Amino acid sequence: MNAKESHQAQFGPRWPAILVLSGLSSGLLGAGLQAESKPGRPSELTLTAKTSDSVSLHWSGTPGNGTTTGYEVLRDGVVIGATTTNEFTPTGLTVNQPVTFRVRAVDSSGKRSDPSNALLATPQSAVGPVAPLRVKTQYHAVVINYDPYINTPEGRVRIDDKYGYRNVDQLVEQYRRWLRQSSGGQVVWTVARRFDLDEFPRAADPGAPTFTAENYENLRAQGYDYWTNPVRGPDYISILHDPRFGLVEGINSGEVDAVWMFPMFATGFWETSMAGPDAYWVNGGTIADPALRRRVVIYGFGKEGHQGVGYMCENTAHMTEAILRDHIGSDWPRTTETRVFATLNLDNPGRKLVPALVNDWTHFTQAEAASWDPELVAPGHSQAGLSHFPPTALYNYDWSTVGYDFQNANAFRVYDGTWWTENGEYRVRAGDGVKTLAFDGLGMRDNLGDYHPPAAFSDGDVEFSIRVSGDNASSHAGFLFRVSECRVGSNQLRGYYVGINAAGDRLILARLDDGYTELAHAVRALERGTSHRVRLEIRGPDLRVYVDKELEPAISQTDGAHITGAFGFTTYGTDAGFANLTIVAHTPSGSDDWYRYPNGSSVLRDISPLEWSGEGDAAMDQFHSRPTASKGIGWIQPC
Numbered sequence: 001m002n003a004k005e006s007h008q009a010q011f012g013p014r015w016p017a018i019l020v021l022s023g024l025s026s027g028l029l030g031a032g033l034q035a036e037s038k039p040g041r042p043s044e045l046t047l048t049a050k051t052s053d054s055v056s057l058h059w060s061g062t063p064g065n066g067t068t069t070g071y072e073v074l075r076d077g078v079v080i081g082a083t084t085t086n087e088f089t090p091t092g093l094t095v096n097q098p099v100t101f102r103v104r105a106v107d108s109s110g111k112r113s114d115p116s117n118a119l120l121a122t123p124q125s126a127v128g129p130v131a132p133l134r135v136k137t138q139y140h141a142v143v144i145n146y147d148p149y150i151n152t153p154e155g156r157v158r159i160d161d162k163y164g165y166r167n168v169d170q171l172v173e174q175y176r177r178w179l180r181q182s183s184g185g186q187v188v189w190t191v192a193r194r195f196d197l198d199e200f201p202r203a204a205d206p207g208a209p210t211f212t213a214e215n216y217e218n219l220r221a222q223g224y225d226y227w228t229n230p231v232r233g234p235d236y237i238s239i240l241h242d243p244r245f246g247l248v249e250g251i252n253s254g255e256v257d258a259v260w261m262f263p264m265f266a267t268g269f270w271e272t273s274m275a276g277p278d279a280y281w282v283n284g285g286t287i288a289d290p291a292l293r294r295r296v297v298i299y300g301f302g303k304e305g306h307q308g309v310g311y312m313c314e315n316t317a318h319m320t321e322a323i324l325r326d327h328i329g330s331d332w333p334r335t336t337e338t339r340v341f342a343t344l345n346l347d348n349p350g351r352k353l354v355p356a357l358v359n360d361w362t363h364f365t366q367a368e369a370a371s372w373d374p375e376l377v378a379p380g381h382s383q384a385g386l387s388h389f390p391p392t393a394l395y396n397y398d399w400s401t402v403g404y405d406f407q408n409a410n411a412f413r414v415y416d417g418t419w420w421t422e423n424g425e426y427r428v429r430a431g432d433g434v435k436t437l438a439f440d441g442l443g444m445r446d447n448l449g450d451y452h453p454p455a456a457f458s459d460g461d462v463e464f465s466i467r468v469s470g471d472n473a474s475s476h477a478g479f480l481f482r483v484s485e486c487r488v489g490s491n492q493l494r495g496y497y498v499g500i501n502a503a504g505d506r507l508i509l510a511r512l513d514d515g516y517t518e519l520a521h522a523v524r525a526l527e528r529g530t531s532h533r534v535r536l537e538i539r540g541p542d543l544r545v546y547v548d549k550e551l552e553p554a555i556s557q558t559d560g561a562h563i564t565g566a567f568g569f570t571t572y573g574t575d576a577g578f579a580n581l582t583i584v585a586h587t588p589s590g591s592d593d594w595y596r597y598p599n600g601s602s603v604l605r606d607i608s609p610l611e612w613s614g615e616g617d618a619a620m621d622q623f624h625s626r627p628t629a630s631k632g633i634g635w636i637q638p639c
Helices: 159-163 168-182 216-221 236-240 247-253 309-331 360-365 591-596
Strands: 003-007 043-050 055-060 068-075 078-083 099-107 119-121 138-146 149-152 155-158 188-197 258-262 272-275 296-300 336-341 353-358 402-404 412-414 419-422 425-428 432-438 444-446 449-451 459-468 476-486 493-501 506-513 516-523 532-539 542-547 555-558 565-572 576-589 605-607
Touching: 043 099, 043 119, 055 099, 055 119, 138 168, 149 159, 149 216, 155 159, 168 188, 168 258, 168 309, 236 247, 236 272, 272 309, 296 309, 309 360, 336 360, 425 432, 425 565, 432 476, 459 476, 459 493, 476 506, 476 532, 476 576, 493 532, 493 542, 493 565, 506 542, 506 555, 516 542, 516 555, 565 576
Parallel strands: 138 188, 138 258, 258 296
Antiparallel strands: 003 188, 043 055, 068 078, 068 099, 099 119, 149 155, 272 296, 336 353, 402 576, 412 432, 419 425, 425 576, 432 565, 444 449, 459 532, 459 576, 476 493, 476 565, 493 506, 506 516, 532 542, 542 555, 576 605
């Protein structure tokens, strides 16, 4: 076994490591960094004093490829002065008016560096000297990539080649670019050391099997992984103390800020784990090691075919939101007033809208499906969302188009009636408004005890196939959506319903408020026993219904009674079968305002999971394909 050190150590300044939030955007994947032929970027821009009309700035200079001759100081993006030292005092400011400063280096040939970190400073009277806030924005990681040879029927091959794993060099570079660009140039990572290992990590349980070149394929085929053992996961301690890596020394000296692990399937690394004194949960377990004097995060990055840079960024977002929610934001004052549902439990009779005060972090992360806040988060007011619950989420960890092929109905809870799956259909016996709703696998708790919240969305595109057999004019069946309350009994729910009545040749849109109110219907030639394809376009109060690939909506209705909620199926007096349910959730979002803080202004825009990283085909193509933007709401047939 051997380890190849791919990069020489390039350790930086010895500042304590902190974690910086990065806003992630789906449009960054192919973007490249500028050539590093310019001066080094100044770092650690801090505030040292302020008065009613001035502030005093200080920063650390960084040598570049040329000779730095001085620095330019930028106020809100505009150059306001220059200096040959590492200090500057802008004057003529307005008391209590926040101003954003940056600094960039200039070399003898006139080339300019990237701007420093941004500093938000507010002139105030009777303040004088202030304690500098040391914000580290340049970090150094150690990369450890496990790529051993394994014995296979085809011969001895690298595990990356055998399973088609992604190129680690590309993943690392893409990840560095995303963090740098999505943070406005604030977060800059350097790979201090890189190791490619012809070996497997050890299991944490000393009495359990550790993968080897000889046993990996057989143990994997048996379903064995390091979490099967009583002491679960890989041996983090042996990695930290491996003399080849020098991690303990580098972490304690401030020269190592994180460890980026690229293991293989079934070795059980946490997404993010914290080690060191007073380590705490960062979406992964804590590692007690008295040899460490600084806390450090060890990332478990995946390199399997489906695990692109988006998964690396999601790990980072999970860690960041755990720290901000549990260790920073929890102490922030609750100053934003809103109304929220008292519980996500649809079975709770006390479920109602109640006034609440939330802090800035909760306000920032409220997502439509997760928060169910119809005033703050409903269409037109969505914020960033959590990485567990994106703004467009239908349920926990939903980052993509949701599809149900109904090989089983495990995601659905039956409220009343007889339901089962058969031949790719979700079927139901005739009943009086019997219903079933989709539910999340995430466990929650409130005053009624443990429960699972419903899968939910506000705006979106929905497609499903439906077949009914009822032969009287009052029999129909269909899809429920935006359900905010639900109980056993006919029409005992609040939400919307779209269905077909084949005997009466009617497509129906109705509102349910513990009773049934038809909003609109359309006459169409519908056949009993034949599967029909229905599509919904749901945008705020605008509800449009298409059937059987028609290019224009059969029903176009405006109704704002219900804004967000669960979804499922129901039937009135007919046997029915449902198949191929697909949902793409959308949300009008103003979250770009947050990235222009404190002077945010952005145009409301529509986002959907289809904007994700581009690494998979999430398009809905069973019904229509997207037209050009100039076609508006119209649709065209797929080729």
